Amino acid sequence: xNDELRPTALVFLEQRGGQLVPAALEALAAAQQLSAAxxxxxxxxxLGNAEETAAAASxxxxxxxxxxxxxxxxxxxxYVAEAYIEAAGALLARALPQWVFFCHSYQTRDYAxxxxxxxGRELLGDVTALRREEGGLICSxxxxxxxxxxxxxxxxxxxxxxxxxxxxxSAEGLERAPAAAPVEALEPEIxxxxxxPGEPFREARQAVDLGQAGKIVAVGRGxxxxxxxxxxxxxxxxxxxELAASRPICDNGWLPMDRQVGSSGQTVAPRLYLALGISGxxxxxxxxxxxxxxxxxxxxxxxPIFEAADIGAVGDLFEIVPALIAALKARA
Amino acid sequence: MKIVVCxxxxxxxxxxxxxxxxxxxxxxxxxxxxxxPDAYALEEGLRLKEAGGGEVVALTLGxxxxxxxxxxxxxxxxxxxxxxVAPAGAALDAAATAAALCAALQRDSGGxxxxxxxxxxxxxxxxxxxxxxxxxxxxxxxxxIIMQIEPQPAGGDGARIKAKRELEGGYFQWLDIPLPxxxxxxxxxxxxRYATLLGIKxxxxxxxxxxxxxxxxxxxxxxxQRMLRLFIPQKTKQTVMLExxxxxxxxxxxxxxxTAHLLPNS
Ligand SMILES: Cc1cc2nc3c(=O)[nH]c(=O)nc-3n(C[C@H](O)[C@H](O)[C@H](O)COP(=O)(O)OP(=O)(O)OC[C@H]3O[C@@H](n4cnc5c(N)ncnc54)[C@H](O)[C@@H]3O)c2cc1C
Numbered sequence: 001x002n003d004e005l006r007p008t009a010l011v012f013l014e015q016r017g018g019q020l021v022p023a024a025l026e027a028l029a030a031a032q033q034l035s036a037a038x039x040x041x042x043x044x045x046x047l048g049n050a051e052e053t054a055a056a057a058s059x060x061x062x063x064x065x066x067x068x069x070x071x072x073x074x075x076x077x078x079y080v081a082e083a084y085i086e087a088a089g090a091l092l093a094r095a096l097p098q099w100v101f102f103c104h105s106y107q108t109r110d111y112a113x114x115x116x117x118x119x120g121r122e123l124l125g126d127v128t129a130l131r132r133e134e135g136g137l138i139c140s141x142x143x144x145x146x147x148x149x150x151x152x153x154x155x156x157x158x159x160x161x162x163x164x165x166x167x168x169x170s171a172e173g174l175e176r177a178p179a180a181a182p183v184e185a186l187e188p189e190i191x192x193x194x195x196x197p198g199e200p201f202r203e204a205r206q207a208v209d210l211g212q213a214g215k216i217v218a219v220g221r222g223x224x225x226x227x228x229x230x231x232x233x234x235x236x237x238x239x240x241x242e243l244a245a246s247r248p249i250c251d252n253g254w255l256p257m258d259r260q261v262g263s264s265g266q267t268v269a270p271r272l273y274l275a276l277g278i279s280g281x282x283x284x285x286x287x288x289x290x291x292x293x294x295x296x297x298x299x300x301x302x303x304p305i306f307e308a309a310d311i312g313a314v315g316d317l318f319e320i321v322p323a324l325i326a327a328l329k330a331r332a
Numbered sequence: 333m334k335i336v337v338c339x340x341x342x343x344x345x346x347x348x349x350x351x352x353x354x355x356x357x358x359x360x361x362x363x364x365x366x367x368x369p370d371a372y373a374l375e376e377g378l379r380l381k382e383a384g385g386g387e388v389v390a391l392t393l394g395x396x397x398x399x400x401x402x403x404x405x406x407x408x409x410x411x412x413x414x415x416x417v418a419p420a421g422a423a424l425d426a427a428a429t430a431a432a433l434c435a436a437l438q439r440d441s442g443g444x445x446x447x448x449x450x451x452x453x454x455x456x457x458x459x460x461x462x463x464x465x466x467x468x469x470x471x472x473x474x475x476x477i478i479m480q481i482e483p484q485p486a487g488g489d490g491a492r493i494k495a496k497r498e499l500e501g502g503y504f505q506w507l508d509i510p511l512p513x514x515x516x517x518x519x520x521x522x523x524x525r526y527a528t529l530l531g532i533k534x535x536x537x538x539x540x541x542x543x544x545x546x547x548x549x550x551x552x553x554x555x556x557q558r559m560l561r562l563f564i565p566q567k568t569k570q571t572v573m574l575e576x577x578x579x580x581x582x583x584x585x586x587x588x589x590x591t592a593h594l595l596p597n598s
Binding site for chain 1: 343346348349351358425426427455456457458459460461464465467468469473474475476477497498499500501502503504505506507508509510513519520555556557558559560561562563564565567568569570571572573574575576578579581582583584585586588589592594595596
């Protein structure tokens with residue numbers, strides 16, 4: 001199988017309603033940077049129905065790739081894993097890349113493991129750093145919820161399937177195209193999926209737009225009990241901040257869903273983000289790491305939130321927050 | 333419905349993780365618990381059974397100590413349990429784990445079941461692939477990051493369920509799925525129950541089968557990905573760390589906020 005592969009790296013560019021998702025460009029930038037040294041040319045692929053692939057391809061044309069693949073079919077919209085696996089599989093059989101890149105989105109998590117398995121390979125997922133050594137690519141990824149990290153290699157010959165953690169690679173160095181690359185469009189056979197997908201929808205209109213907030217006090221599971229939210233609320237009021245939370249707090253119904261920050265909640269970028277008793281799981285960090293100043297209060301000095309913090313206070317929030325509240329009141 | 337719930341034992345959330353001397357793993361002298369999303373998968377299985385009848389089978393792959401999560405599942409209401417016993421220190425990747433789970437399910441009472449539930453990822457390795465690959469190996473449809481399950485009235489084309497899948501940024505999608513199927517469950521889908529004293533007592537008489545991996549013909553060393561080293565991530569950001577008595581930390585924090593003009597009206 002190895003010999004038949006072409007000297008290429010293929011990046012699956014995820015689109016939503018024809019719009020390329022930002023993380024897709026991060027994956028493309030990473031592929032561009034690594035491939036040249038490995039003697040591989042970068043190609044890209046978009047999947048979807050006819051309108052989606054056309055729209056996505058016209059955006060992708062701005063970036064440097066040797067070739068742009070399309071797999072289009074009405075059954076690819078709305079997204080459903082079975083159809084995507086068939087379409088991507090047909091595309092891979094034509095493109096024959098050495099490396100296959102994805103962004104580590106919910107969609108990738110849903111179908112790429114099965115796609116790789118069908119090729120007799122595994123997906124190295126949630127990759128945060130890549131380096132090339134003789135014998136292949138070495139991938140770093142978080143373990144134990146980001147408290148530790150590990151380096152992995154595949155034990156199998158190419159193709160190598162990789163999905164890159166969102167935000168771990170910068171799209172800034174993305175090389176632009178001197179001219180649009182040739183496009184090869186496939187219309188693969190796709191059997192009727194057993195699973196019938198509905199259209200994506202939003203639960204309820206969001207009452208608060210935390211994306212506009214200048215300051216945010218966010219609470220996590222370290223707050224322990226619903227009644228203790230009051231402490232955070234007091235601090236937020238004194239600072240003139242909005243109250244937000246990590247997911248478990250909203251799951252418990254202690255704060256409404258529209259105050260959840262993270263990959264499945266809101267993305268925020270305030271001047272001040274003050275995290276109380278939040279461990280800093282990646283799904284939380286992606287929602288707040290663009291904040292200008294991050295202050296974290298956590299009793300565990302090894303909590304991953306400190307990696308994202310400008311100021312880290314190690315200690316019991318039930319001691320520090322009341323003292324901070326007292327100081328703010330004294331000033332007023 | 334016959335429902336299989338796959339459970340993993342992982343280090344407790346607040347366990348202080350320390351690397352072994354060779355950097356190949358973490359020291360095992362920590363507390364262990366049921367992986368959080370798996371606990372929600374179990375709860376969902378129990379609720380489906382309570383609403384519609386059937387059986388809940390708890391399944392784990394892990395070393396001897398992992399039997400604890402099965403006893404917990406039995407105490408909460410699972411009917412029986414299967415323990416695929418891995419040698420101590422074995423770390424199977426997602427594909428190897430899925431192969432073993434698949435082999436065990438095909439062997440268990442003729443391979444028939446309606447729904448297999450797993451947590452959406454484990455808090456230790458975090459591969460987020462075991463459930464998806466289990467579906468692939470079984471040739472079944474799957475869906476990930478499920479936040480709600482609604483069994484449908486039986487129709488002409490067999491039993492189906494509706495499942496709500498979480499998408500990014502507050503979006504969701506309903507899927508209509510024929511059974512049997514594999515779903516990976518998101519934390520927060522329901523409210524977890526506690527085991528009752530009666531449940532703990534009854535659990536002692538429920539069947540818990542031990543199946544060594546060799547017996548399934550699964551090689552615990554046949555991973556597709558190999559871990560080279562485990563390490564504490566290097567800090568890349570300059571963080572001002574404040575440590576000491578709480579009052580002193582609060583005072584320093586206040587000063588930082590003041591000089592950065594982050595107090596109100598400044
Ligand atoms: C697909 C997917 C999507 C997700 N989406 C989101 C999302 O949108 N948003 C989100 O937040 N999470 C999301 N999560 C969940 C995420 O992985 C974490 O489980 C979650 O963020 C943890 O919340 P936490 O930090 O509040 O709780 P924990 O991880 O339990 O952390 C609690 C922290 O509080 C500290 N603490 C405890 N007591 C005290 C005290 N007295 N003083 C100070 N500190 C204390 C502890 O040291 C610990 O660090 C998602 C997960 C998945 C798999």
